[in-house]
Structure formats: C-alpha cells, structure tokens
Amino acid sequence: MKPSIEKLAEKGFLFSALLSASITILIFSFMVFFSFPLFKGGDIAAFFTLEWNPCEGGFGIVPMMVGTGIIASLALLIATPFGIGCSALISVFSTGYFGRFLRKVVEFMTGIPTVIYGFIAIFLLVPFIREIFKKGTGMCVLSASIMLALLILPTIILFISDAFNSVPKNYLDAADSLGATPVQKLVYVIIPSAWKGIISALVLAAGRAVGDTLISLMIAGNALQIPRGLSDAARTLTAHIALIIASDYESPEFKSIFVCGLILFFFTTLIILVLRLLGYFKILRNR
Amino acid sequence: MKNIKIRINDLNFFYKKKPVLKGLKGEVEEKAITTIIGPSGVGKTTFLMVLNRLCESIPDCSVEGKVEIKLDGRYIDINSLPLTTLRKKVGIVFQVPNPLPMSIFKNIAFPLKLSGVKDREYIKEKVEQALKDAFLWDEVKARLNDSALELSGGQQQRLCIARAMIMQPEVLLLDEPTSSLDMEAALKITELLKSLKEKCTLIVVSHYTSLTRKISDNVLTLKDGCLEISENSKIVEGLGTVN
Amino acid sequence: MNRFVEYQIKLFCWISGVVLIGAIGILLAFLFNKGISSLNLSLIFGETRLLDGLLLKTEVVDGLFPAIIGTLLLIITSIIWAIPIGVAAGIYLAEYCNIKWKPVFNLMLDVLAGIPSILVGLFGFAVSVFLHKHLSEHIYPCFLISSLALACLVLPYIIRTTEQSLVNLPFSIKTTGLALGASRLQNILFILIPYNLSRIISGIILAIGRCAEDTAVIMLTGVVAMAGIPNSLLSQYEALPFYIFYISSDYNSQEELMKGFGACIILLSICVFLFALSHILKRRAVMRFTTHT
Numbered sequence: 001m002k003p004s005i006e007k008l009a010e011k012g013f014l015f016s017a018l019l020s021a022s023i024t025i026l027i028f029s030f031m032v033f034f035s036f037p038l039f040k041g042g043d044i045a046a047f048f049t050l051e052w053n054p055c056e057g058g059f060g061i062v063p064m065m066v067g068t069g070i071i072a073s074l075a076l077l078i079a080t081p082f083g084i085g086c087s088a089l090i091s092v093f094s095t096g097y098f099g100r101f102l103r104k105v106v107e108f109m110t111g112i113p114t115v116i117y118g119f120i121a122i123f124l125l126v127p128f129i130r131e132i133f134k135k136g137t138g139m140c141v142l143s144a145s146i147m148l149a150l151l152i153l154p155t156i157i158l159f160i161s162d163a164f165n166s167v168p169k170n171y172l173d174a175a176d177s178l179g180a181t182p183v184q185k186l187v188y189v190i191i192p193s194a195w196k197g198i199i200s201a202l203v204l205a206a207g208r209a210v211g212d213t214l215i216s217l218m219i220a221g222n223a224l225q226i227p228r229g230l231s232d233a234a235r236t237l238t239a240h241i242a243l244i245i246a247s248d249y250e251s252p253e254f255k256s257i258f259v260c261g262l263i264l265f266f267f268t269t270l271i272i273l274v275l276r277l278l279g280y281f282k283i284l285r286n287r
Numbered sequence: 288m289k290n291i292k293i294r295i296n297d298l299n300f301f302y303k304k305k306p307v308l309k310g311l312k313g314e315v316e317e318k319a320i321t322t323i324i325g326p327s328g329v330g331k332t333t334f335l336m337v338l339n340r341l342c343e344s345i346p347d348c349s350v351e352g353k354v355e356i357k358l359d360g361r362y363i364d365i366n367s368l369p370l371t372t373l374r375k376k377v378g379i380v381f382q383v384p385n386p387l388p389m390s391i392f393k394n395i396a397f398p399l400k401l402s403g404v405k406d407r408e409y410i411k412e413k414v415e416q417a418l419k420d421a422f423l424w425d426e427v428k429a430r431l432n433d434s435a436l437e438l439s440g441g442q443q444q445r446l447c448i449a450r451a452m453i454m455q456p457e458v459l460l461l462d463e464p465t466s467s468l469d470m471e472a473a474l475k476i477t478e479l480l481k482s483l484k485e486k487c488t489l490i491v492v493s494h495y496t497s498l499t500r501k502i503s504d505n506v507l508t509l510k511d512g513c514l515e516i517s518e519n520s521k522i523v524e525g526l527g528t529v530n
Numbered sequence: 531m532n533r534f535v536e537y538q539i540k541l542f543c544w545i546s547g548v549v550l551i552g553a554i555g556i557l558l559a560f561l562f563n564k565g566i567s568s569l570n571l572s573l574i575f576g577e578t579r580l581l582d583g584l585l586l587k588t589e590v591v592d593g594l595f596p597a598i599i600g601t602l603l604l605i606i607t608s609i610i611w612a613i614p615i616g617v618a619a620g621i622y623l624a625e626y627c628n629i630k631w632k633p634v635f636n637l638m639l640d641v642l643a644g645i646p647s648i649l650v651g652l653f654g655f656a657v658s659v660f661l662h663k664h665l666s667e668h669i670y671p672c673f674l675i676s677s678l679a680l681a682c683l684v685l686p687y688i689i690r691t692t693e694q695s696l697v698n699l700p701f702s703i704k705t706t707g708l709a710l711g712a713s714r715l716q717n718i719l720f721i722l723i724p725y726n727l728s729r730i731i732s733g734i735i736l737a738i739g740r741c742a743e744d745t746a747v748i749m750l751t752g753v754v755a756m757a758g759i760p761n762s763l764l765s766q767y768e769a770l771p772f773y774i775f776y777i778s779s780d781y782n783s784q785e786e787l788m789k790g791f792g793a794c795i796i797l798l799s800i801c802v803f804l805f806a807l808s809h810i811l812k813r814r815a816v817m818r819f820t821t822h823t
Binding site: 388 | 701702703704705706707708709710711712713716720721724725
Binding site: 005006009010012013014015016017019020021022023024025026027030031033034081082083085086088089090093094098101102105106107108109110111112113114115116117118119120122123124150153181182183184186187207210211212213214218238241242245257258261264265268269271272275276 | 536539540542543544545546547549550551553554556557560561564614615616618619621622623625626627634635637638639640641642644645646647648649650652653655656657659660682685686689713714715739742743745746749750771774775777778779787790791794797798801802804805806809
C-alpha cells in the first residue's frame, strides 16, 4: 500500500480519536459558557438557596440537590444488600441451575429500557405505595428509590459476581482444604479479596443512580421541596433539567439548568476519578 | 571460504531494561542450514525476532547494535531497509503454526495480496509452486478452498512454510518448527528444510536432536547472551540434547 | 461464626435471588397482562389501512407507526455518525496511540461514557440554541440534533469495544501479518478487523440498543408527541420511548393507556432482541478465540 494512503489513514484515525475526546471537553465548555453570566453576575450564591420560585426570583436548586442525594442514596442502600446477596448466590452458593438462571435474568434486565420501568411503576408500584402510606399520590421518594434500586441492581450484581469469580483459585482451594463452609469462604476469603470490585460496583451504580432521569421524573413527584420523609415527593437535578427545558432562552430559570448540568458533570468526573483509584478500569481493560 | 549472508556485530537486546542478548557477534553462512541451540529461555526466539525486526512489536524492548544482511552483493544494515521490504526478504515460521482464518489458497496467496499483485493466473501459479516446494501440494490440491484451520498440525506448519516462501525470501527463520508436531510430521518438515537450502539461507532454532544433527551445516550455541560456534563433535560430547 | 448466623446469611442470599426474580416476574406479568390485548395492527396503524400507511400515502395519526419509524430512522442516522468515528478512534487507541497520550484519551472517553444521558441531551439542546443564535434562525431542536447527540452518547461503547477487541489479542495473531511483510494498515484492515468482526459488531448492536431505548436525550433535542414522519433532517419527530413517557403523564382514556402498554411491549421486544443478539455475537467471538490455537 502506498505510504501516502498509510499516512492518510493514520491521520484519519487520529482525527476520529481527537474528535471523540473533544466531545467531553465541548460538553463541559457549553455548560460553563451558558452558566457563565451567572457566575459573573455574582448571582451564583442565589442558586444554592432553598427557594425555587421563578416568579419571585428564587432559583435555589438546593431542594433538587437534596432530592438527588436522598433518592440515589436510598436506592443504593436498598440495592447493595440484595446485590451482594444475589452475587453470592450466583457465584458461591448456587453455581448450578438456579444460579445460572438468576444470572440470565439479571443479564436480561440490562436490556430493559428505563422508561418501561417507570411506566410499569406508575401503574403498579405507585398505587401500592399510596395504599401503604394512606396519603399523598404515591409518587414519592420511596417509590422512586425502590425502582431506581431495581434499575441499578443488574450493574451491581454483574460486576460483583465477576469480582467474586476473579478471586484466585488457590485462595478458594486453601479455604476448602481447611474445611470452610461456603458461607465462611464467602465472608472470610471471597469478600475481603474482592472488596475493590465491590466498591467499584457500588460507585458505578451510584453514578448511574445520580444520572438517571426518567425514574425520578415519572415517579418521584417532582415537588419543589426538600423531602422530609419517605412519603414526600421530591425532585432530582436530572428531572429538573427535563422539566425546565420548555422555558424561554434568556431567563435565569433557564440558565439554572446549566448549573445543574455542571454539577452533574463534576459529579461524574469525581466518580470516574474514584473508580480509577480503585483500579476499576484496569480490570475492565483486561477482560 | 564461506559466503556470509548475515553479519551480526555487538548486538544488545533489552527487555524491560534487563539485558537478554549482550554484545552478540556472529555470522550466518549463505544457502546453508544454521541451527541455533541453547538452554530454555536464553533468548533464541528473541534473537530470531531481531533479525526481521519483529521485536519492535513487543512492548518494553530495545535493540542496539548492527545486523547486516547481504542483498545484491552488498551488506546492508537491516535498520535502513523499510520494514515491509525486510520482512519479505526475511521470512519467519513460528513454533506453533499460525494459519490465518481463510482458505488454504488465500493463506498462501496472502503475501502476494499484500504486495498488490492482482494477476490471477500469476497468483495461481505461484501458490501451486509454493505448495509443491513445501511438499504439501499433493495433499491439498483438491481442497484449496477449504479452511486452513482444518489441516492437521504438520500440514499447517508446512502451509506456514509455503506461505513464508512464496515471496522467495533470501533468509528463512524457523523457531522450533517441529516441537509441536509428532515424529512423522517432524520428519517431513526436516526433509523439507533440507530441500529449501538451495533456495535460501535457513536459520533454525531447535533442540539439538538427531533430526537437526542430520541436516545442519553449522551449529551455534546461544549462552549467556552470546553466540558461540560449536563443532559438531563437541556437541555430541559436551552438551548432548539440550532441553 | 456460629451455625445460626451462617444459616441466616445463606437464607438472606437465597431470599435476595427469589425476590429479584419475583420482582421482575411481577413486572413482566403485569406488562403483558395489560398490554397483550392491544397488540394488533390498529395499535400501529390506527385508522389508516396497512398498505396506505406503509407506503406513506396517508398519514397515520392515531397509531404507533410514526413513532416506530422515528425510532428506526433515529437509530440509523445516529449509528451512521457513530460507527465510522467510533471504529476509527478505537483503532487509533489500540494501534497507533502514543503511550504518553493514552491516559488523557482514556480519561476523556471514560468521563464521556459516564456522563448522564440527560446531560448529553442538555448539550444537544445547548448546541441548537447556540446555532439558533449564531447561525440560522431556522435551527431548533430537531431530528439532526437528536441523532448527533445520540451518536455522542453511544460513541464510547463503540470505541471501547473496538479498542478492547484489538488490544486483547494473542501476540501470534497480532504479528502474523506483520511477519509476512504487511504494513500496519494492511495488518489492521486485512487481519485484525476481520478477525474481531463479531466483537465489533456486538458493540455496535449494543449501541443500537442504547439508541432505541434512550428517552432523556431525545426529550431535550427535538422529539414531540405528535409530528408524523419526519420529512427533513431539521424537522421534529416522534419516537417510541417518548410516546410511552408521554402517555404515562397524559392519557385520556383506558384505551390510550392500553396502547401505552402495547408500546412498552414492542419497545421491550426490540431492545431485548438487540441485547440478546449482541450477547450471542460476543459469545461466538470468545469461542473463536479458544478454538484457534
């Protein structure tokens, strides 16, 4: 092949790589660009207040930040024990029929679109929760957290069970030969050995939980308040962005969503950096 | 007076900053079979890969020193030749046969395709000739379009030799070509190598078995990063079969 | 640890598994129960006749057809952007990239992969606002912007799959071509890519699945509830996931609600099919690795 074609091809590949990498930078720039007037005007402090009342000039997004925090944390709280339990089941206790079936179900779950989880939840879970609390519409923090937990479970389970399976076989053999029961093996050998993988899975799931839009948009109630209980409705940063998008272009209301975007961007970058420290990406690249 | 095909002077090879070949010096006779023996892990495969600069594909490697090959009567530094040209002049066959996932015909014709040869008749002729040279033609002539992966180990190795020979290289490097084969297949390969001697210079890395003893013209021992010429008799007495 | 505690732990694990399967089972049963009755041609084509609707002679106003076509067109255009750039970038990272720059590229692409989809949608929206102000008054969030934004969303998947498939090859495969005198480009085009085609395609299918199911991005970049089939790149359009979302908050009758469930079943089938296909191709690629010694 002519050397000129080779050089051209190499330049083409480089260009594609640069283009892809620059998208990240572009996203960041646009967020900054659109929120910049606010930084300049010194109004930025106004964003971190509690009142969201556009008509009266209140653009505090703290309720949304709290909403995101509470719903995501609760979802993680619910999902983690079940996630570890299911992973343990798949990798340790039931490597036969049931375990394989469970894994297939979990893999199937990764293919379910988020909007469908939300849709079904509205007509199945929400009335149920409404009955339990006997007040409100049922669209609240609890409903959203439960569905969000279901959404992030596959990520947690698949990743943790991979981590469990990567424990070096000689550790397991050593435990077996000393007469350990499966539970003892799990608690004393497997979990300590795979702790990095477990934390990575949870961090990854946290990222997904914070970044998800539809579940909280459809079932958290979108109320502009700081939720004080499980049955209170709340709004997340992501849902807020989706809801406000219909406004006009110049109002501070509109610019507030870019500040939300910036916050989400920083949070994502933080998660990525934490995952890097945990060596998550090394594991992923060696698969 | 022997004709020398390859001259090596002060060759140093470092893997991950540790020296593997140190100040290597040697000469390889033209149109002869030179066998290189030595303890396991001493760097024989590495040495072969320096000769066709395949070592540059291994990460964490560095090479210093001069290797010259005689082309058209002149000695040329291999670093001054374009990589693709060098590799067409210096072919290599590995320990484990590596046929490409294509038909037998396409495998052999592949180097021609790389060079941009398009004439179908010419390609067919060359493929047939290469297969004949590799003692494989009779066994595969009826199934040239079958996948090469379906051949037996010995046949795959002969296919790799045919594929390496089609560009009529001046040097053929072979890294323990018979170690993954059974006795009968190994015998066939050894006979094949003897016949190839008249076409090109052969460098074979091998265990010094009875087979290689029969066909080798020269034997070099690679020890402690250096090459030593061994007299046939010395081998039989001192080292025996090296594993 | 005494036996009682051990028993508790084991029991808990089994309960987790059963609860999970039960939850999904209930969800799916509920979905099919409600939606199966509305799965007929009128769900898709409404009052228009099948052939008229298919050949675009009459506009379908009360069926899912425009939404399905919208989703299909969206997928096709998005991957038209994403595949060439993604595969080329993956090749660059695997074969040509300087060791010094790799961590930078990796960081950028990892962040891109982790960015919430709503943020990508917001980016698309911001781009359209920017173009509206500075380029042409006619540019609003539209089909083109959506497909570009979706391409940005799925680009990391394709890049990662391509890069990993090329990097995790045994040394013998990587160098066979080179040893025969192939140039780097020839090696990539004639040997490495064809060898890894299954893996690369599996990554592309995963990207397609992602395009089909995404709602957040398209919500911010041009999808609407009622628009018919898009007749230009700059027009607005409908899509299946958005239809489902819209129906959930704004349905006027039981019948419409049932249509929503029907739409769910259709979307679910498409996505599950695509993910399963991607899975199968990856398995086949792995098998090929192990049989080729």
